Amino acid sequence: MTKNIIDYLQRNKFKDLDIRAVLFDMDGVIYNSMPAHEMSWQQTMKEWNIKAEPNEFFAQEGRPAKFAINLLFQRNLNRDATEQEVKEMYKRKTELFFEFDTGELIPGINETVRIVQEQGLTPILVTGSGQSSLYERLNRDLPNVFTLENMVTAFDVEIGKPHPEPYLMGLEKAGNLKPNQALVIENAPLGVESAHKANIFTIAVNTGPMPDKILLDSGADLLMDSLHSLNSAFPKLFELMKTQKI
Numbered sequence: 001m002t003k004n005i006i007d008y009l010q011r012n013k014f015k016d017l018d019i020r021a022v023l024f025d026m027d028g029v030i031y032n033s034m035p036a037h038e039m040s041w042q043q044t045m046k047e048w049n050i051k052a053e054p055n056e057f058f059a060q061e062g063r064p065a066k067f068a069i070n071l072l073f074q075r076n077l078n079r080d081a082t083e084q085e086v087k088e089m090y091k092r093k094t095e096l097f098f099e100f101d102t103g104e105l106i107p108g109i110n111e112t113v114r115i116v117q118e119q120g121l122t123p124i125l126v127t128g129s130g131q132s133s134l135y136e137r138l139n140r141d142l143p144n145v146f147t148l149e150n151m152v153t154a155f156d157v158e159i160g161k162p163h164p165e166p167y168l169m170g171l172e173k174a175g176n177l178k179p180n181q182a183l184v185i186e187n188a189p190l191g192v193e194s195a196h197k198a199n200i201f202t203i204a205v206n207t208g209p210m211p212d213k214i215l216l217d218s219g220a221d222l223l224m225d226s227l228h229s230l231n232s233a234f235p236k237l238f239e240l241m242k243t244q245k246i
């Protein structure tokens with residue numbers, strides 16, 4: 001892990017890390033909701049006669065719905081979707097999502113937030129999701145972790161992942177932190193790309209079917225196969241982050 005930290009510092013020309021906050025992605029990091037997203041998008045596309053690749057929405061994860069729909073429309077029909085089409089498809093997808101979603105958490109997340117809070121770090125949520133009941137749901141499943149003030153959601157961002165905008169807003173919400181004062185926990189290629197472009201130390205946790213290589217190629221500074229592995233690595237990682245300087 002020493003090399004991962006040194007490489008990060010050298011690439012970004014930072015002298016050291018001074019971690020104050022942890023920016024959490026939601027789908028695939030907090031909730032095991034990606035299988036339901038994949039299934040509901042696949043079925044929606046089928047109903048509109050739009051062909052999607054297997055695992056297409058795992059690959060597109062994090063991209064705002066409008067842009068993901070347009071990408072598939074361009075590939076299938078050589079045109080963008082109309083606003084009406086986007087609205088209707090998103091509505092149908094949301095309906096199916098709530099039918100398929102189990103609401104289960106990613107194993108280990110309770111321990112992850114406990115460690116983060118014990119370290120005195122501020123947990124911040126950075127998601128492209130725009131569910132209206134997001135806050136209530138999070139507060140029920142992970143009580144007293146996220147507040148309305150420390151959440152970046154679809155309602156806050158204009159461009160969305162893979163642009164760095166959402167994570168830059170996360171730094172702002174954490175108290176105008178610099179990129180070397182936070183770390184990101186992500187599971188998806190476009191989310192990793194977004195955090196990487198915001199110059200934040202990015203931990204990819206591969207909780208889905210995508211090959212590890214895609215997460216590393218997207219700019220992950222560290223790769224973990226589960227939150228359990230990350231939780232075990234945390235004490236050493238935090239120690240190294242405090243001591244490694246260039």
Ligand code: CA
Nearest residue numbers: 025027028188
């Ligand atoms: Ca995600």
